[in-house]
Amino acid sequence: MIASVLPTYSRAPLSFVKGEGSWLIEADGRRFLDLGAGIAVNALGHAHPALVKALTDQAGALWHTSNLYEIPQQQALADRLVEHSFADTVFFTNSGTEACELAVKMARKYHYDKGAPERVEIITFEGSFHGRSAAGIAAAGSEKMTKGFGPLLGGFTHLPFGDHDALTAAITDKTCAVMVEPVQGEGGIRPLPDACLKGLRDLCDQHGVLMILDEVQCGVGRTGRLFAHEWAGINPDIMMVAKGIGGGFPLGAVLASEDAASGMTAGTHGSTYGGNPLGCAVGAAVMDTVTAPEFLAEVNRKSALLRQKLEGLIASHPEVLDAVRGTGLMLGIKCKAPNMDMVNAGYAQKVITVPAADNVIRLLPPLTISDDEIDMAIARLDAAAASLA
Numbered sequence: 094m095i096a097s098v099l100p101t102y103s104r105a106p107l108s109f110v111k112g113e114g115s116w117l118i119e120a121d122g123r124r125f126l127d128l129g130a131g132i133a134v135n136a137l138g139h140a141h142p143a144l145v146k147a148l149t150d151q152a153g154a155l156w157h158t159s160n161l162y163e164i165p166q167q168q169a170l171a172d173r174l175v176e177h178s179f180a181d182t183v184f185f186t187n188s189g190t191e192a193c194e195l196a197v198k199m200a201r202k203y204h205y206d207k208g209a210p211e212r213v214e215i216i217t218f219e220g221s222f223h224g225r226s227a228a229g230i231a232a233a234g235s236e237k238m239t240k241g242f243g244p245l246l247g248g249f250t251h252l253p254f255g256d257h258d259a260l261t262a263a264i265t266d267k268t269c270a271v272m273v274e275p276v277q278g279e280g281g282i283r284p285l286p287d288a289c290l291k292g293l294r295d296l297c298d299q300h301g302v303l304m305i306l307d308e309v310q311c312g313v314g315r316t317g318r319l320f321a322h323e324w325a326g327i328n329p330d331i332m333m334v335a336k337g338i339g340g341g342f343p344l345g346a347v348l349a350s351e352d353a354a355s356g357m358t359a360g361t362h363g364s365t366y367g368g369n370p371l372g373c374a375v376g377a378a379v380m381d382t383v384t385a386p387e388f389l390a391e392v393n394r395k396s397a398l399l400r401q402k403l404e405g406l407i408a409s410h411p412e413v414l415d416a417v418r419g420t421g422l423m424l425g426i427k428c429k430a431p432n433m434d435m436v437n438a439g440y441a442q443k444v445i446t447v448p449a450a451d452n453v454i455r456l457l458p459p460l461t462i463s464d465d466e467i468d469m470a471i472a473r474l475d476a477a478a479a480s481l482a
């Protein structure tokens with residue numbers, strides 16, 4: 094008999110009942126050190142006081158009115174995002190994959206309105222992940238996500254990750270946009286080198302192609318800059334954001350330049366819940382915290398500390414662990430043992446990591462993790478690796 098919850102997930106036998114900072118408390122009372130942060134969602138850890146206050150204050154005042162009316166919380170969050178990014182304008186969604194849907198629509202509408210309706214092809218990369226909506230699975234294109242789901246949304250070309258020559262060859266007069274994660278998350282913490290991102294920007298400029306960055310996982314301070322592309326010194330035309338921006342409350346956004354967004358006039362897109370007062374109140378508190386002086390400098394300092402300790406960990410367990418990769422607090426350990434064995438061994442030591450493709454485990458701790466917690470993380474990962482040796 095089918096489970097009452099549709100069985101699309103293979104879940105670990107863990108059930109958490111409370112969260113405090115970098116810690117998750119299991120129903121049986123065990124305290125787990127959370128290096129997964131709900132897959133890079135709980136950017137400020139669990140129950141951060143500023144977020145709890147923003148949510149509960151708003152919950153006592155007003156939950157929902159719809160986008161038929163002005164939503165001051167939405168305006169306030171959009172203003173913050175515009176102030177701190179390349180973007181001139183923001184549309185709010187409830188998730189990453191909804192942001193993907195709009196990014197695709199926006200890019201196609203842009204060319205349509207500029208008199209080039211044939212420019213619909215969007216170039217994406219193998220190993221990418223853009224969510225599970227129709228556009229999201231068509232964009233990523235992997236058989237694992239698309240098989241059996243009938244005709245896919247057309248107009249996507251999939252190229253090997255980081256292959257500049259293939260990219261140059263693939264751009265035609267039908268190309269609408271290139272969509273890429275600056276750091277692949279699900280794909281196994283694979284950063285696109287800054288030089289690649291710069292080259293991609295130049296190529297897009299030469300051919301009038303829009304650059305869409307998917308910063309759903311790598312954005313909002315995760316890499317040590319507010320947005321990952323800042324490291325390369327370039328700006329996209331359109332950017333998808335979600336996960337960390339809500340700090341645990343469902344919230345996503347599409348950020349765009351005025352030009353890229355020019356086709357999206359009244360009535361061309363919408364959402365019932367997108368940009369609701371609850372999500373936007375929390376999002377504004379996340380933005381205020383992450384953009385406060387020294388916050389990102391601390392993320393970078395802790396990243397260097399964690400990375401250095403991970404190098405030591407890997408050196409002590411050469412038969413289980415292979416190499417560390419990634420940037421900021423978006424780190425991956427390429428494993429020699431099966432990555433799920435390492436994740437499960439971590440559970441036994443009360444430390445949470447997240448598996449990814451390419452036999453990698455992801456470390457995506459709260460950006461607020463302390464130095465002591467980093468030491469505890471290493472000690473627990475050390476015990477986990479030792480248990481597999």
Ligand SMILES: *Cc1c(COP(=O)(O)O)cnc(C)c1O
Pocket residue numbers: 187188189190191222223224225274278279307308309310311335336
């Ligand atoms: C998680 C993720 C998505 C999808 O977000 P959902 O909120 O699950 O729809 C899209 N792109 C990237 C890079 C992601 O990591």
